[in-house]
Amino acid sequence: MSSAWSWYVIVLVVLNLAGCVWLLRWTGKRRPGDPKPEDTSHWWDGDITEYNKPMPRWWLGLFYITVVFAVGYLIYYPGMGAWAGTSAWTSAREHDADKAEADQRIAAAFAPYADKPVEELARDPVALRHGQAIFANHCAACHGADARGARGFPDLSDDIWHWGGQPQDVLTSVMDGRQAAMPPLAGALGSAAKIDQTIAYVRSLSGLPVDSQQAAAGAAHFAGLCTACHGPEGKGNALMGAPDLTDKYWLYGSDPDSIRETLVLGRNGNMPAHAALLGPARARVVAAWVYSRSHGEAKPQ
Structure with missing residues (x-):
């Protein structure tokens, strides 16, 4: 991957993560002038209304944990352009390891027929x-x-x-x-x-x-x-x-x-x-x- 494409991917990833955090913060609190949680003027059938309440903190917390997990994942595994990750994991290396293991099993199974x-x-x-x-x-x-x-x-x-x-x-x-x-x-x-x-x-x-x-x-x-x-x-x-x-x-x-x-x-x-x-x-x-x-x-x- 060229350096230009690598930086392109990195910028996209960072913007997506930053955008998720901003969206969580922006939707997670009330602002002056907002209607009361029970007063949105949206009524149906006379007694059903749409509330305007922020998301529960435990729910917001799970979203933040997901973002933190994503950052950790991108540090450990490749995903930020040409960055190989601290684990240096590659699908090709995992494929080769799995193939070598399968080849060993196959060789053992067919060894009696070799000669x-x-x-x-x-x-x-x-x-x-x-x-x-x-x-x-x-x-x-x-x-x-x-x-x-x-x-x-x-x-x-x-x-x-x-x-x-x-x-x-x-x-x-x-x-x-x-x-x-x-x-x-x-x-x-x-x-x-x-x-x-x-x-x-x-x-x-x-x-x-x-x-x-x-x-x-x-x-x-x-x-x-x-x-x-x-x-x-x-x-x-x-x-x-x-x-x-x-x-x-x-x-x-x-x-x-x-x-x-x-x-x-x-x-x-x-x-x-x-x-x-x-x-x-x-x-x-x-x-x-x-x-x-x-x-x-x-x-x-």
Whole structure:
């Protein structure tokens, strides 16, 4: 906070406190010329009148005590601009202390799982229950509460894994994240006709209905541009995250328009790394739950 803003806040605080004290003093006593307490000329229903009596002293005393408390509070805690207070308290320091305490409790709770293999944890119902809760907090926003994914977010409950479905592969995805990139190929293909032919061939790889002549022409384009990642047979490459194009699963859709969008604009899939957020033990537990979804291991109780 700049010194100008600091002084601005200080002046406002002082004026508010001084104004409260002045208001209490001004309203707490009678002045010459004031009507009698029982004589205000404000009558209702013939026998109800508004009195003009000062506030009781005990009530005024409570207000003064409140002002004194406010002054003490502003001396001890920050509140007067850049003044840190005699306690040097900060919300950031309190947050860090609370977080450190919570981290210690979490570390103790998950310590038994820190060194166990993912496949072993996938057979532990208690570990799976913890993993499911972690997944709900950190992963469900993209993959859904049931891990079935959505358009652009992989289904984790089937047996199709773009980056490999072995326990260590799943753990690596959770810990280090994944970055997939499908480059735009419109310029390389050169024409709308060649794009349509490539779309037809790609759809034919998974048995979708296509024009056979277009698919045959698209095979040459695929061989020249796509086999480096997807392989000569279109079966993909888990080391690069390149999906198998011969199965029935399509991350962004199998209709011609969706595939055209992929070819023309490319795709960029980003799975963020969770190692720093979860730590190795919790990452291992959630990886076990994800692994269990497609490998039929124990279910959480």
